[in-house]
Amino acid sequence: MRVMVIVKATPESEAGAPPKPEAWAAMEAFNAELDAAGITRSMGGLKPSRQGKRVRFDGTGRLISDGPFAATNELIAGFWIWEVRDMAEAVDWVTRCPNPMPGPSEIEIRPFYEEADLLEMLSPA
Known part of the structure; x- marks a missing residue:
C-alpha cells in the first residue's frame, strides 16, 4: 500500500525558518531508518507558500492567485511517499518520527x- 505522509505547515515553516542542527540531525537519522527499511519512495520539503501560486477552476475559467496563503x-x-504493508505500519513509523517542527x-x-480501487469504482454495478 502506498501512502503520502504529509507534514503540515506551521507559522515557523511559513516564515522559512531553518531547522535547528539537532532537529535536522534527528530527521536525517529517521530518514536513514526509513531508507534501511526500504519503504521510502520519495520525500521532499516545500518552500513557504509566499513563493507559490494557486489556480482555481470554475468550469472553463481559471483564477491564478499568488501566495502567501492563509490557514497555515x-x-x-x-x-x-511510502510503500507499507498497511495503515498500521504507516502509523507506527509516523509515531517514531521526530517532531518535524520546533513547536x-x-x-x-x-x-x-x-489501480484495483479505480477499477472497482469504474466497473458497472
Whole structure:
C-alpha cells in the first residue's frame, strides 16, 4: 500500500525558518531508518507558500492567485511517499518520527488510490 505522509505547515515553516542542527540531525537519522527499511519512495520539503501560486477552476475559467496563503494549518510543508504493508505500519513509523517542527505540529497519512480501487469504482454495478 502506498501512502503520502504529509507534514503540515506551521507559522515557523511559513516564515522559512531553518531547522535547528539537532532537529535536522534527528530527521536525517529517521530518514536513514526509513531508507534501511526500504519503504521510502520519495520525500521532499516545500518552500513557504509566499513563493507559490494557486489556480482555481470554475468550469472553463481559471483564477491564478499568488501566495502567501492563509490557514497555515491547511498547508503542506513537506511529505514522504511510502510503500507499507498497511495503515498500521504507516502509523507506527509516523509515531517514531521526530517532531518535524520546533513547536506543536501535525502529520497526516493518506493512502493513494491503487489501480484495483479505480477499477472497482469504474466497473458497472
